[in-house]
Amino acid sequence: MKILVTPKVNPDLDGTSCALAYADLLRKTGKDAEGVIFGNPQSEVQYFIQKHSIEIPIRPDGFTSNWSEFILVDASSMKGMPKAVRPEKVIEIIDHRAGEPEKEFPNAKIQNELIGAAATLVVERFIKANLNPNPEYAKLLYGAIYHNTLNFIATNTSYRDRKAAQFLEKEYGLNENLARQMFDFATQTIERxxxxxxxxxxxxxxxxxxxxxxxxxxxxxxxxxxxxxxxxxxxxxxxxxxxxxxxxxxxxxxxxxxxxxxxxxxxxxxxxxxxxxxxxxxxxxxxxxxxxxxxxxxxxxxxx
Ligand SMILES: [Mn+2]
Known part of the structure; x- marks a missing residue:
């Protein structure tokens, strides 16, 4: 029973970090799961691939494997989902936007909370399980919280996003510099x-x-x-x-x-x-x- 954990096609950093880190958490609790990204990830994801050499499994949309169950992260509708996902086989959803995912996914356990980043929800799950993400995924999650909350100014930003970022700072020695460099990378694209x-x-x-x-x-x-x-x-x-x-x-x-x-x-x-x-x-x-x-x-x- 291999589980695919995936965000929308052409995901941003929030979706990407959640897919890799949550699959990591599931494996650490004995489940057979893998995180895969479909399409072309956004420029802030490119920053981590190019400047931190983080390996991210990226496949063209339409690619399939022997997945029998699916978990959606930073997404809660079939709109924009990879072709490989079968809605009746979606067993879990982790997202942070207004919607009614229970209608589209009757078999899924749903956590949908209006906070700044889905990455925050995944960090909270690690804390609750008393486990730590692998250090590369910790960097992705940290960047995702900054990126989705736009340095904590976006409308849905909550104290939980700050707490999750602080946890990653403490456990992995990360700091705001990483976020600054990530935003710099995207800014240079604009300035060019x-x-x-x-x-x-x-x-x-x-x-x-x-x-x-x-x-x-x-x-x-x-x-x-x-x-x-x-x-x-x-x-x-x-x-x-x-x-x-x-x-x-x-x-x-x-x-x-x-x-x-x-x-x-x-x-x-x-x-x-x-x-x-x-x-x-x-x-x-x-x-x-x-x-x-x-x-x-x-x-x-x-x-x-
Ligand atoms: Mn998001």
């Missing part, structure tokens, strides 16, 4: 090509009346050396997506501050009313980290 980064993550909000909302999440402020390229790109995206007006939200995870760019008068007024933005040359600085998913509900409400 801000145009690509903006376009890849472009979103529109509203119906009929559309607001273009672009976001960059960086560590450190070097990206602002390319202010003109950023302004130019926003103008191009603005035309391409035919929105009424657009804003760019740059979150610096190091200083935990936000910089907003908006060249439209209506947009500037709305941002002034909701966030207290004072614009100078179409840019404004806020003393708090504001994520796009926090800003946009406030804005759309203010605009009626």
């Amino acid at each position: 090509n801000p145009r690509q980064a903006l376009e890849d993550d472009a979103k529109e909000f509203g119906e009929g009346y559309l607001i273009g909302a672009y976001q960059l999440i960086v560590w450190g402020s070097e990206v602002f050396q390319q202010k003109e390229l950023i302004e130019q790109t926003i103008k191009e995206l603005f035309k391409k997506f035919k929105v009424n007006w657009a804003l760019l939200n740059v979150v610096d995870l190091e200083s935990k501050k936000t910089t907003i760019y908006c060249s439209d008068k209506v947009g500037q007024d709305a941002l002034n009313k909701t966030l207290g933005c004072q614009f100078e040359d179409n840019w404004c600085q806020l003393e708090k980290a504001w994520l796009r998913k926090q800003i946009m509900p406030l804005l759309t409400k203010a605009l009626g």
Whole structure:
């Protein structure tokens, strides 16, 4: 009875760390389990593969083996799951998002709690079992908590995420430097090509009346050396997506501050009313980290 532990296809670090570490925990308690990743993992996972030489079993989606049971981590619906997974054979789910997984997976034991990272739930299971993950997986779990909570600013972040990170620091001598390097690695990708980064993550909000909302999440402020390229790109995206007006939200995870760019008068007024933005040359600085998913509900409400 071989168990496959897996997240969504093209997983982020949270899903990846959970799959490897939870399979490790199951093996340490005598179960026949393996963690496998399908597709292309995200850039923060690449950081651990390239800079820490951590071996991660990665297979193309569609690959199958002699798995007879399945455990989903950082996922709780069949949407985006690898083709190998059979929903009636899913025996367990570990996730942290709103949903009703019991409908899709009637045979699964479900732990779904709205905290910052699924990795936190896996760390808690190790603590409860009085066992420790192998050191490489401990690094992945630690990075995952920082990444999924965006250095502890994301909306669902809880004290449990901090406690799990502290446990890994104490047991493995890890510290914030690892997280800083991981975010640096992703930031360098953005700085090499801000145009690509903006376009890849472009979103529109509203119906009929559309607001273009672009976001960059960086560590450190070097990206602002390319202010003109950023302004130019926003103008191009603005035309391409035919929105009424657009804003760019740059979150610096190091200083935990936000910089907003908006060249439209209506947009500037709305941002002034909701966030207290004072614009100078179409840019404004806020003393708090504001994520796009926090800003946009406030804005759309203010605009009626
Ligand atoms: Mn997650």
